[in-house]
Amino acid sequence: MKFSKFGQKFIQPTGISQLMDDLGDALKSDKPVNMLGGGNPARIEAVNELFLETYQALGSDGSFNNSEETNSTATSSMANYSNPQGDAAFIDALVGFFNRHYDWDLTAENIALTNGSQNAFFYLFNLFGGAFSDNELDAGGQSVDKSILLPLAPEYIGYSDVHVEGQHFMAVLPHIDEVTHDGEEGFFKYRVDFEALENLTELKEKRIGAICCSRPTNPTGNVLTDEEMAHLAEIAKRYDVPLIIDNAYGMPFPNIIYSDVTLSWDDNTILCFSLSKIGLPGVRTGIIVAAPEVIEAVSAMNAVVNLSPTRFGASIATPLMKNDAIKDLSDNDIKPFYQQQAKTAVALLKKELGNYPLSIHKPEGAIFLWLWFKGLPITTLELYEILKDKGTLIVPSEYFFPGIDVSDYKHAHECIRMSIAADEDTLEKGIAVIGEVVRGLYDKAK
Numbered sequence: 001m002k003f004s005k006f007g008q009k010f011i012q013p014t015g016i017s018q019l020m021d022d023l024g025d026a027l028k029s030d031k032p033v034n035m036l037g038g039g040n041p042a043r044i045e046a047v048n049e050l051f052l053e054t055y056q057a058l059g060s061d062g063s064f065n066n067s068e069e070t071n072s073t074a075t076s077s078m079a080n081y082s083n084p085q086g087d088a089a090f091i092d093a094l095v096g097f098f099n100r101h102y103d104w105d106l107t108a109e110n111i112a113l114t115n116g117s118q119n120a121f122f123y124l125f126n127l128f129g130g131a132f133s134d135n136e137l138d139a140g141g142q143s144v145d146k147s148i149l150l151p152l153a154p155e156y157i158g159y160s161d162v163h164v165e166g167q168h169f170m171a172v173l174p175h176i177d178e179v180t181h182d183g184e185e186g187f188f189k190y191r192v193d194f195e196a197l198e199n200l201t202e203l204k205e206k207r208i209g210a211i212c213c214s215r216p217t218n219p220t221g222n223v224l225t226d227e228e229m230a231h232l233a234e235i236a237k238r239y240d241v242p243l244i245i246d247n248a249y250g251m252p253f254p255n256i257i258y259s260d261v262t263l264s265w266d267d268n269t270i271l272c273f274s275l276s277k278i279g280l281p282g283v284r285t286g287i288i289v290a291a292p293e294v295i296e297a298v299s300a301m302n303a304v305v306n307l308s309p310t311r312f313g314a315s316i317a318t319p320l321m322k323n324d325a326i327k328d329l330s331d332n333d334i335k336p337f338y339q340q341q342a343k344t345a346v347a348l349l350k351k352e353l354g355n356y357p358l359s360i361h362k363p364e365g366a367i368f369l370w371l372w373f374k375g376l377p378i379t380t381l382e383l384y385e386i387l388k389d390k391g392t393l394i395v396p397s398e399y400f401f402p403g404i405d406v407s408d409y410k411h412a413h414e415c416i417r418m419s420i421a422a423d424e425d426t427l428e429k430g431i432a433v434i435g436e437v438v439r440g441l442y443d444k445a446k
């Protein structure tokens with residue numbers, strides 16, 4: 001069969017699709033696997049209990065009933081399509097929730113739902129990146145192709161291939177600061193290189209369509225500071241482009257964030273939330289908070305691509321948003337769980353590789369640790385293969401630099417992303433394998 005250019009673009013093997021296949025195959029294999037590679041959230045007892053309770057209650061509250069009487073109520077959600085903007089009862093609950101906790105003064109016109117936030121990024125990056133029509137000219141009066149500017153690489157692997165045509169990313173490499181963590185040496189933190197950012201020709205020539213960052217960042221667990229965010233917001237306004245903040249791990253839910261920061265919104269900001277990392281990745285629910293113009297565009301795209309977004313996650317989350325249970329769960333169960341996991345993993349890594357040139361990105365949030373093996377004699381893509389053969393899965397760093405040619409950037413071949421969502425036994429076994437292999441590589445090179 002012959003596929004269109006659009007089809008070709010999506011079926012061509014990408015590094016990440018091969019890697020995801022490897023991860024999937026490993027999980028199906030009968031050999032035991034130390035799974036430190038994926039992005040699945042952990043199983044947390046309190047989380048599972050609350051969702052199960054809520055899910056069971058759905059069965060008896062009319063959610064599956066599409067009779068005349070219930071058609072007009074929000075409770076008949078599962079038996080009816082919502083409008084393309086998404087489940088109205090959930091959107092109302094979200095408006096109430098955000099206005100209770102922040103002074104954003106939102107209305108229902110500020111919120112749209114998507115089938116997971118990955119779906120939201122597909123929409124947003126195609127809305128703001130790619131070819132623009134002839135009435136949108138660059139500084140030299142030419143019609144333009146615009147890129148999504150990632151102010152701090154490494155960034156989320158899932159952004160890379162979402163454009164319907166080509167790839168439209170520009171990214172800026174980070175400043176790397178050595179820092180201490182809990183009074184210990186051996187950590188670093190990425191910071192935005194604002195000088196490089198402000199000097200980008202693409203920005204000056206108006207060839208940037210939006211600025212985007214994940215906060216906390218997947219893969220590194222970095223949390224951009226409030227000062228960095230304010231500076232990015234100012235640049236976005238100056239160049240009249242939106243600032244997209246990917247809050248998949250951020251506050252107020254799942255709130256996997258340990259540094260002292262705040263969350264801001266205004267109508268030049270597009271905030272993306274997800275129910276995935278609170279423990280519901282299977283319900284595929286993403287939430288966009290933005291100016292009405294963006295919400296209308298997203299709703300129109302929903303109508304074409306999905307008719308209407310899924311209502312299942314919305315039905316589960318509506319009561320939990322109304323009574324703040326989602327915030328309590330995030331603050332009291334989810335955040336402390338990952339904070340403890342990060343501590344455990346750091347201690348295990350220090351035990352295995354304390355005397356070797358390992359530096360760990362300061363754990364500030366998300367469900368990963370980002371490890372930097374300085375001067376490693378092989379690339380971490382090669383390390384990934386060795387570890388895979390030994391039944392331990394991680395993700396090598398080179399995939400996390402969308403928009404950058406990393407062939408000459410050594411740092412991009414010296415890091416790995418390691419999930420901390422696994423149970424303690426898996427963490428121990430997986431880190432022991434990483435320790436043994438990496439020690440061997442450094443020792444051999446001496």
Ligand SMILES: Cc1ncc(COP(=O)(O)O)c(C=O)c1O
Binds near residue numbers: 115119273286
């Ligand atoms: C930073 C980040 N953004 C977005 C997503 C997409 O999540 P979902 O589509 O499940 O909401 C993920 C998933 O791992 C992520 O890590």
